[in-house]
Amino acid sequence: NAGVTQTPKFQVLKTGQSMTLQCAQDMNHNSMYWYRQDPGMGLRLIYYSASEGTTDKGEVPNGYNVSRLNKREFSLRLESAAPSQTSVYFCASSEAGGANTEAFFGQGTRLTVV
Amino acid sequence: TQLLEQSPQFLSIQEGENLTVYCNSSSVFSSLQWYRQEPGEGPVLLVTVVTGGEVKKLKRLTFQFGDARKDSSLHITAAQTGDTGLYLCAHRGSGTYKYIFGTGTRLKVLA
Numbered sequence: 230n231a232g233v234t235q236t237p238k239f240q241v242l243k244t245g246q247s248m249t250l251q252c253a254q255d256m257n258h259n260s261m262y263w264y265r266q267d268p269g270m271g272l273r274l275i276y277y278s279a280s281e282g283t284t285d286k287g288e289v290p291n292g293y294n295v296s297r298l299n300k301r302e303f304s305l306r307l308e309s310a311a312p313s314q315t316s317v318y319f320c321a322s323s324e325a326g327g328a329n330t331e332a333f334f335g336q337g338t339r340l341t342v343v
Numbered sequence: 344t345q346l347l348e349q350s351p352q353f354l355s356i357q358e359g360e361n362l363t364v365y366c367n368s369s370s371v372f373s374s375l376q377w378y379r380q381e382p383g384e385g386p387v388l389l390v391t392v393v394t395g396g397e398v399k400k401l402k403r404l405t406f407q408f409g410d411a412r413k414d415s416s417l418h419i420t421a422a423q424t425g426d427t428g429l430y431l432c433a434h435r436g437s438g439t440y441k442y443i444f445g446t447g448t449r450l451k452v453l454a
Contacts, residue, residue, distance in 0.1 A: 233385070260440050269352060271431055272386070272444040279440040287441065319385050321442070328374045328435045329393060332442050334385025 231255050235320050235335035242310040242342045250305040250338050252320030259325040261303035262332070263287075263295060265316040272319065278303055280325065310342045346370075347432055347445035355451045359421050364448040366432035367414045375415045377406055378444075380429040422452045 236251045254261065259280045264272040264287075274287030276295040284295050292314060294306045303322075307314060320335045350365050366375065374393040378386035390399050392408035392415060399406045403426075405418040419426055432445040 262442065264444075269446065271347075271349075271447045272433075272442075274441060274443070277441055321385070323435075323440075323442075325440070328372075329376075329391045330435060331376075331388045331391075332378075332386075332433075332435075334387070336383070336385055 233320055233322055233333050233335035235318075235338050237338060238336065240338060240340050242307075242340065244311060244342060246310050247306065247308050248310065249307075250318055250320075250340075251302070252304065252335060253302045254320075254322040254333070255301065256322060256333065257300070258322035258333070259300070260323045261297065262321040262323075263293075263303070263305045264319045264321065265289065265314075266319060266337070267316050275305065275318075310340075312342045314340065315342045316340060347434065347443060349430075349432060349445040349448050351448060352446065353449050353451075355453065356422055357453050358424055361418065361420050362422060362450070363416055363418045364430055364450070365414065365416050366445050369413065371412050372434050373412070374434070375408060376433045376435070376442075377415070377417055378431045378433060380431060380447075382428070386429075386431055419450075422450075424452045424454050426450060427452050 233254045262277040263275040278284045278297040281300045318338045321332045323332045376391045377389045380386040395412045396410045397408045403420045430448045435442045
């Protein structure tokens with residue numbers, strides 16, 4: 230099973246450029262998430278989609294937009310990249326369930342903004 | 344936002360040693376999850392603890408949920424190099440679907 234697939238795996242952008250990070254899951258999960266991971270800060274939630282057709286801001290949404298294209302796909306867009314957005318980005322998905330529900334993660338996208 | 348503080352932030356030990364890492368909060372949780380993240384990979388769920396005082400064992404890993412459900416610990420017995428990674432505690436809000444992660448403990452086990 231592919232699980233959660235993210236593309237690209239690596240990207241270098243110049244300040245001010247835009248790009249979209251793609252995420253797809255094949256587990257028929259309702260909920261999808263975008264996190265960024267920076268040294269010493271664990272995982273911080275950027276945006277999430279509790280179900281198809283809905284999106285909500287997380288802890289650090291500024292500078293990002295998302296689209297829940299369908300149940301499988303959830304994309305993250307940087308409209309004008311800044312060096313502060315240099316990070317590793319993870320997409321995750323889960324069933325709708327309760328607090329015990331497991332999150333499944335992709336392998337991450339390492340983004341450098343110069 | 345419920346804050347999950349993990350300690351220590353970094354830990355480097357020799358193979359065969361024991362260690363404990365902690366996840367603390369001022370909030371009460373219905374449950375807590377522990378994930379392990381290996382270099383270049385996404386986090387993978389190890390265990391979920393749901394009852395105050397609960398102890399769960401996964402081979403050499405022992406997870407405990409505090410009686411007051413505000414904290415949790417992970418104890419590794421006789422660490423192996425394969426235990427190297429980032430250990431994250433997390434909580435999912437039952438009404439919001441959001442997963443909030445702790446700050447993480449980066450463990451390196453030396454041969």
